Amino acid sequence: MVSRVIPVDQFDLVIFGGTGDLARRKILPGLFRRFCAGQMLPEARIIGAARSDLDTHGYREMIREAIAEFGELSAIDPEQVDQFLQLLSFVKVDALGDEGWAELQSLMGGTGRIEAYYFSVGPSLFGDIAERLQKWGMADADARIVVEKPFGRDLETARALNQTLATYFNEDQIYRIDHYLGKETVQNLMAVRFGNMLFEPLWNSQYVDHIQITVAETVGVGGRGEYYDKSGAMRDMVQNHLMQLLCLIAMEPPSQFSPDAVRDEKLKVIRALDPVLPHHIVRGQYQAEPCNEPENPGYRTEVGNPRSRTESFVALRVEISNWRWAGTPFYLRTGKRMSERASEIRVVFKDTPHSIFGEEAGRHRNVLSIRLQPNEGITLGVTIKEPGPGGMRLIDVPLDMSFAETLDPDDIEHVDAYERLIMDVIRGNQTLFMRGDEVEAAWRWTDPIIEGWQARNDVPKPYETGSDGPTDANELLRREGRSWRKET
Numbered sequence: 001m002v003s004r005v006i007p008v009d010q011f012d013l014v015i016f017g018g019t020g021d022l023a024r025r026k027i028l029p030g031l032f033r034r035f036c037a038g039q040m041l042p043e044a045r046i047i048g049a050a051r052s053d054l055d056t057h058g059y060r061e062m063i064r065e066a067i068a069e070f071g072e073l074s075a076i077d078p079e080q081v082d083q084f085l086q087l088l089s090f091v092k093v094d095a096l097g098d099e100g101w102a103e104l105q106s107l108m109g110g111t112g113r114i115e116a117y118y119f120s121v122g123p124s125l126f127g128d129i130a131e132r133l134q135k136w137g138m139a140d141a142d143a144r145i146v147v148e149k150p151f152g153r154d155l156e157t158a159r160a161l162n163q164t165l166a167t168y169f170n171e172d173q174i175y176r177i178d179h180y181l182g183k184e185t186v187q188n189l190m191a192v193r194f195g196n197m198l199f200e201p202l203w204n205s206q207y208v209d210h211i212q213i214t215v216a217e218t219v220g221v222g223g224r225g226e227y228y229d230k231s232g233a234m235r236d237m238v239q240n241h242l243m244q245l246l247c248l249i250a251m252e253p254p255s256q257f258s259p260d261a262v263r264d265e266k267l268k269v270i271r272a273l274d275p276v277l278p279h280h281i282v283r284g285q286y287q288a289e290p291c292n293e294p295e296n297p298g299y300r301t302e303v304g305n306p307r308s309r310t311e312s313f314v315a316l317r318v319e320i321s322n323w324r325w326a327g328t329p330f331y332l333r334t335g336k337r338m339s340e341r342a343s344e345i346r347v348v349f350k351d352t353p354h355s356i357f358g359e360e361a362g363r364h365r366n367v368l369s370i371r372l373q374p375n376e377g378i379t380l381g382v383t384i385k386e387p388g389p390g391g392m393r394l395i396d397v398p399l400d401m402s403f404a405e406t407l408d409p410d411d412i413e414h415v416d417a418y419e420r421l422i423m424d425v426i427r428g429n430q431t432l433f434m435r436g437d438e439v440e441a442a443w444r445w446t447d448p449i450i451e452g453w454q455a456r457n458d459v460p461k462p463y464e465t466g467s468d469g470p471t472d473a474n475e476l477l478r479r480e481g482r483s484w485r486k487e488t
């Protein structure tokens with residue numbers, strides 16, 4: 001079952017911000033892996049465009065280093081690196097001026113070539129770049145643009161950005177990236193839900209007790225302090241990544257696996273979200289690690305704002321008002337400097353209506369765990385009899401659907417989210433990208449939550465580095481007889 005890689009059509013991909021952190025860590029190493037996998041024809045062209053004082057030779061050397069550092073390949077073949085670097089060129093471009101645009105334009109085009117422009121720059125430059133692409137004749141009807149997050153910081157700014165981009169490009173040319181959607185397990189979640197008869201009949205409030213979505217990081221804000229302090233966990237994580245996971249879990253089966261059919265269903269979920277009550281929200285801010293403060297300072301020290309009220313953690317109890325989910329809470333939480341790095345979804349099924357095994361057999365629940373990282377995979381917890389003598393004692397064991405263990409590892413091609421999504425752009429498939437109305441609907445739900453905090457002068461609760469967030473986040477579930485599930 002060796003995967004068949006079909007090369008994509010010829011393309012010219014311009015990466016604005018081609019010397020930046022994201023380009024060096026994710027985009028170009030990802031493109032290199034696709035090159036090694038045989039997905040790019042040798043005539044593909046990748047053009048780095050940024051403000052940096054570099055020429056093509058200097059840029060190739062920069063990317064050679066980036067591949068060595070971030071390539072994530074067991075062995076890197078220097079010959080393949082050389083061949084890949086031949087696809088690269090560099091143009092010094094000023095997104096706010098005229099420098100470099102004529103040269104960039106002269107490099108583009110050719111019959112039948114796909115033209116894609118990746119905006120890997122700060123969001124304040126998105127509109128300027130779109131405008132200049134049009135001015136310099138590069139915004140053809142079949143050109144594609146890829147827009148990084150954050151897409152606005154509230155409904156108003158997201159709407160303005162959508163309007164600006166719509167001046168130059170049609171919706172079917174705009175690829176708004178949420179790299180969570182490019183993860184293998186996220187797509188496998190859709191395969192499990194809609195490719196099996198087993199789960200769908202149980203996938204509703206009649207059988208599901210509640211759903212937990214956790215995205216926890218062990219790192220702090222690091223070098224992103226200035227940006228993060230103006231954003232916080234709600235804007236940085238919940239409005240986009242957690243919201244997308246929630247949509248995929250909660251949406252109705254689309255009529256087909258096509259971009260608009262999937263995105264229509266996701267949009268319906270966002271529109272059916274209830275406003276969140278203040279006592280269903282817990283905000284937190286990490287404290288310095290007492291014995292290791294210089295290495296792990298508290299949030300306020302790290303962002304250089306001693307009075308900051310920005311949350312580095314948030315937990316929410318969310319409800320969806322529709323036939324499928326009315327009455328089933330979704331608990332969302334995300335935070336930095338937590339005890340472990342984990343992105344996972346847990347679908348916790350209800351108790352059996354009656355236990356024939358008596359009190360001593362204990363309470364057992366089926367839990368479907370979908371892990372996005374680390375160790376991507378899906379596990380279904382089922383209850384069985386504990387082997388051996390001594391009566392009917394029940395235990396929960398995982399039915400493991402991890403690809404790495406179930407499938408032959410040599411046959412699995414691990415594809416990073418970014419490389420998958422960039423290839424989707426070249427193929428013209430928008431299924432795993434957010435549509436403009438989806439982003440706006442997500443902000444429409446998020447804005448009142450943030451405005452509520454501002455109106456109440458809400459101060460985030462402190463939590464210890466290496467913990468699971470403020471204790472109130474446990475209380476959010478405990479008062480309803482539930483708890484955050486730990487990996488079994």
Ligand code: NAD
Pocket residue numbers: 016017018019020021022023049050051052093094095096119120121122123125148149150
């Ligand atoms: P960065 O600051 O490391 O790089 C910015 C790039 O933009 C550089 O190449 C710089 O030369 C270029 N640039 C800046 N001003 C310019 C101008 N006037 N004209 C032309 N080029 C200009 O930023 P980054 O971390 O690579 O992030 C890029 C985008 O991706 C941002 O929107 C960010 O929010 C988003 N993003 C980044 C990450 C990440 O892990 N770094 C993750 C998710 C999203």
